[in-house]
Amino acid sequence: MTSTHRYPNAESHERLRRSARDLIDHGVPPRGSGGTLSVDALQLLYERASTPESAADARKLLHELQTYQVELDLLYEQLQANEQEISEDLAHYRALFEQAPAPYLVIASDGGIIEGNQAAGALFGEFNTALAGKALSTLLAPGQGATIETLLRTSAEHGTARGSVELPDHRWVTVHARAAADNDGVLIILTEATTDSARF
Template sequence: MPIIINETNAYIQLRDKAEAQLQAGTAPSASHGSVGVDALRLLHRLSSNPDNADDALKLLHELQVHQVELDLQNEEIAANERALVEDLSLYRTLFDSAPLGYLLVDLEGNVIQGNFAAAELFGIERDEFEGHPIDTLLLAQSRPKLLGLLQQVAQSGARASCVAETAGSTGTRHMQCFASLAPERKHLLLVCCECANAE
């Protein structure tokens, strides 16, 4: 029930704003729509008859208010879209530039996406991550640990971690891997960082 009340209030506020802009002469000039030919013919026919002239003026006013409402809604949609693009850009920058390795993996352990720190940690190019099974980036003895971690987190939903090993240019690299389940329960977030000692 509150949703209906909120929608009604939003419509009333929109209509009041449109009415105020029409009265003040500040309605948006860049109208995205126009009155249709049939509506103009009806208005002409109604206004030609003195008995219906008041109805024609009321109808014209309603059409103008409705057009201003549509223009205001379009402006709001455009502003929301700009805000979403800015938010997406911010979160993309945070993900890409994070000092820790961030990986988004599916429940089977295939990488959907990884950031630059993860690519450096695993010693591959970032664009090679997509679809790559995460365990194949590790030394053989670490594969069961990481896959077990992912399976445990996928089933329980609880956060967990393990230490895994990968081969680096200077030898074996130990990394701490933290996993959590995404809210929609279709993906896992894996955060990895290099650590000095094995488990």
């Protein structure tokens, strides 16, 4: 679902220019999304077109301006399409996060919860929207803060970390921590710990 339409170089710009000229040659008028000529510019074009010596140059300039206008319209349409595609991608991945069956948390480096999904809210007996801003250690059994700190530090240094923590009701969960690619928090997935995996 990634967009492939960009105009970063001369070759792409030339394709854009050809598309604009094709539209003009087929009688497609500019839609005006990218901007319009000022009154002064139109007056100048009219004056030049009215003078036999400069009429040819005026027509050439007008055609060039029309081409630029259509280019801007095409770019504007592509920007709108890209924005729509990004919005759809974001909504798709947001839904995957929110509705995942396993509890997901995004944790800041200081152990504070940035956000959690619905399964995380159910695990801790709260609405997932109420988790943001709380320290993860406050939702665990006493004495588990040091384990969380170790997991966060290890994931920051090595990319991933794994360990187990105890909940207030004496259940144990396995913590799978992965540092975000942009270093903006740590993704934590919580799964029920087996007897063998409980504790480090």
